[in-house]
Amino acid sequence: MYADLLDALPHVLGIYNFVALVIGVIAGIVVGAMPGLSATMAISVLVPFTFGLEPLVALGLMAGIYNGAMYGGAIPAVLLRIPGTPAAVATTFDGYPMAQKGEGGFALQVAVVSSAIGGIASAFALMLLAPPLSKVTLLFGPSEVFWVAVFGLASIIFLLGGNPIKGLISACFGVFVSVVGADPISGADRYTFDQLELLDGVSIVILLVGLYALPPVIDLLEVPLKTDQVTDNKLGTEPIWRTLPRMFRFWKTWIRSSLFGIWIGILPGAGGSMAAFMSYNEARRASQTPDTWGNGEPEGVAASETANNADTASALIPALTLGIPGTAVAAVMLGGLLIHGLQPGPMLFRESPTIVFGFMWQFLFGAILLILLGGSLATNSFAKLLNLPRPLLGSVIIVLMLIGVYSINGRMFDVYLMLGFGAIGYVMDKLKFPLPPVVLGLILGSYAEENLRLALRIGRGDWTILFANTTSLVLVALTVAVIFGPSVKRRFFAKRDDEETAKK
Amino acid sequence: MSKSHSPRLLRPETLTALGTIVVAAAFLFPTASLKPISALLPGAMLIGMALLSVLLLISDQRKAGSGEEAQSMTSAPKRVFGAFLLIVSYALSTDFIGFYVSTAVAIPLVAYVFGYRSLPGLALATVIVVGAIYLIFDFGMAQTFPSGRLWQS
Numbered sequence A: 001m002y003a004d005l006l007d008a009l010p011h012v013l014g015i016y017n018f019v020a021l022v023i024g025v026i027a028g029i030v031v032g033a034m035p036g037l038s039a040t041m042a043i044s045v046l047v048p049f050t051f052g053l054e055p056l057v058a059l060g061l062m063a064g065i066y067n068g069a070m071y072g073g074a075i076p077a078v079l080l081r082i083p084g085t086p087a088a089v090a091t092t093f094d095g096y097p098m099a100q101k102g103e104g105g106f107a108l109q110v111a112v113v114s115s116a117i118g119g120i121a122s123a124f125a126l127m128l129l130a131p132p133l134s135k136v137t138l139l140f141g142p143s144e145v146f147w148v149a150v151f152g153l154a155s156i157i158f159l160l161g162g163n164p165i166k167g168l169i170s171a172c173f174g175v176f177v178s179v180v181g182a183d184p185i186s187g188a189d190r191y192t193f194d195q196l197e198l199l200d201g202v203s204i205v206i207l208l209v210g211l212y213a214l215p216p217v218i219d220l221l222e223v224p225l226k227t228d229q230v231t232d233n234k235l236g237t238e239p240i241w242r243t244l245p246r247m248f249r250f251w252k253t254w255i256r257s258s259l260f261g262i263w264i265g266i267l268p269g270a271g272g273s274m275a276a277f278m279s280y281n282e283a284r285r286a287s288q289t290p291d292t293w294g295n296g297e298p299e300g301v302a303a304s305e306t307a308n309n310a311d312t313a314s315a316l317i318p319a320l321t322l323g324i325p326g327t328a329v330a331a332v333m334l335g336g337l338l339i340h341g342l343q344p345g346p347m348l349f350r351e352s353p354t355i356v357f358g359f360m361w362q363f364l365f366g367a368i369l370l371i372l373l374g375g376s377l378a379t380n381s382f383a384k385l386l387n388l389p390r391p392l393l394g395s396v397i398i399v400l401m402l403i404g405v406y407s408i409n410g411r412m413f414d415v416y417l418m419l420g421f422g423a424i425g426y427v428m429d430k431l432k433f434p435l436p437p438v439v440l441g442l443i444l445g446s447y448a449e450e451n452l453r454l455a456l457r458i459g460r461g462d463w464t465i466l467f468a469n470t471t472s473l474v475l476v477a478l479t480v481a482v483i484f485g486p487s488v489k490r491r492f493f494a495k496r497d498d499e500e501t502a503k504k
Numbered sequence B: 001m002s003k004s005h006s007p008r009l010l011r012p013e014t015l016t017a018l019g020t021i022v023v024a025a026a027f028l029f030p031t032a033s034l035k036p037i038s039a040l041l042p043g044a045m046l047i048g049m050a051l052l053s054v055l056l057l058i059s060d061q062r063k064a065g066s067g068e069e070a071q072s073m074t075s076a077p078k079r080v081f082g083a084f085l086l087i088v089s090y091a092l093s094t095d096f097i098g099f100y101v102s103t104a105v106a107i108p109l110v111a112y113v114f115g116y117r118s119l120p121g122l123a124l125a126t127v128i129v130v131g132a133i134y135l136i137f138d139f140g141m142a143q144t145f146p147s148g149r150l151w152q153s
Helices: A004-014 A015-033 A040-049 A055-071 A074-080 A088-101 A105-136 A142-158 A163-176 A204-222 A239-266 A273-286 A298-310 A316-322 A328-339 A346-351 A353-371 A376-387 A390-409 A412-430 A436-458 A463-467 A470-503 B005-009 B012-032 B036-065 B077-096 B100-115 B119-140
Strands: none
Touching: A004 A015, A004 A055, A004 A105, A015 A040, A015 A055, A015 A074, A015 A142, A015 A298, A015 A353, A040 A055, A040 A204, A040 A239, A040 A328, A040 A390, A040 A436, A055 A074, A055 A088, A055 A105, A055 A298, A055 A328, A055 A353, A074 A105, A074 A298, A074 A376, A088 A105, A088 A273, A088 A412, A105 A239, A105 A298, A105 A316, A105 A346, A142 A163, A142 A316, A142 A463, A163 A376, A163 A436, A163 B036, A204 A328, A204 A390, A204 B077, A239 A273, A239 A298, A239 A316, A273 A298, A273 A328, A316 A328, A316 A346, A316 A353, A316 B012, A328 A436, A346 A353, A376 B012, A390 A412, A390 B077, A390 B100, A390 B119, A436 B036, A436 B077, A463 A470, A470 B100, B005 B012, B005 B036, B012 B036, B077 B100
């Protein structure tokens, strides 16, 4: 089962793959360090530029960016109390007080080492758990695949939190966009309105750039964030090899937080910020000096950063094996796989083992590279990135978005389409409509439709074929549990709270 | 009852729900001309979007009825519209005038309008970005960019 994993290793060690990974990690740290920019946005903007690259090189860039950005978010969180990414919110609790005490450099070093440890643990989890899960999913037929798609959509809508009506509207929109173009079975045009550009459907890249890159750019221009200038004396950095021994006492936190991050990464809909919060709270509860937490306790930074990096590769376990992403970044990465002709799901492991297992190695190497690239010298340089003017950054990203989308097919129609999705994405973002269900709807919509129609053909039009075997029934039960579970749980806890209040 | 009805209907969520219902209903017309099996999924999604938007509309109007503040779309509407306008203008000028000229103008213009006023910094950034794009994409990857429809005709 794991032989393919070892076979993929020599491919990853090629010079181009390695360079791509290094560039990805650096770019990820830079993007993560910029408040308002996220790994999701960076990968969305990057995906079109990877068209001409070898799939492994492209995936290496993405893996590097993902790993780098999750650590990069800690830089402004520590130095300015502004989390660079949502997952770095918990890092501000102790990171910023450390910077106030002149220990900003040590806080960033704790962050980088903890991020690397979380990333390494996550990569091992991906390597160990994904192959056996893919073996199981290979047994799925069309009706099971259809239910997996429905389960994936339901998970991301109902477990993501927020308003389920908005989640459902987002998913319906994504699925609807997925059917635009020629019908894969009958060949009939659907919603193309005689536009030849739409015959092949809407490219996932156009949707990704529109939804995930345009709204943050508008935000960058909307609110000109004034930040304190970051100077060397705010960092107080020592060489990382000197500070390492001071960190060894966090080993229990590293293990505990890695497990939290991995588990939360696997759960569809949950993300790095939830992992970081849960891990921080648990580490504080287990601490012998909980009173020091919140006043500059480095273990708090370690707990938060380990967990938010431990959910990176593990979020790809359901994404690669079932096509269900655990986080928004994983959803965008699925888009990246698709544009290289790699359909996430059980067949991916059989058809492209070198690429899929190579991707896992890249996550591991990306996490290790974090220590080397995000070490003391680099941390000083990256911290100064916070002084870059945001309007200039916004204007450069706009140009990159246009180039990326135009380059897909060499036509301006795609750019206009992207701007349309961007406007929709901005409204959705502001009104708190979740965006991952749109992406997942686009990825899974046509896939679900194809398998539904295939299943119905096999059953000669009999709908009961969808419920004809145990696996399908289990998947239906899981879907029902995901839909109704959160509201049942809420009611149960509300009732228990009421009873406790009544007793008092 | 001091609040008038028009602000209630102008709440962003209400407007979004109404817009979604209208757009979903409009898309149902071309759906009707498709074969039943081809129309199954898109039809279900459009009807789903319309029905869910009705629920969203009701929920938002109930919130309005109970005096709950509407969800704010932006703190600086002029800046948001300005940003959208500049981005759309940049795309249009790329299409009609050409990529390099539009980019050389758009980078400093957007940055200047939105608050970065250092002229040497703007000039340097424009030269670096446009130069890097030329070297990487045009020269290195033979990627062609729009030369402008106006000049073609």
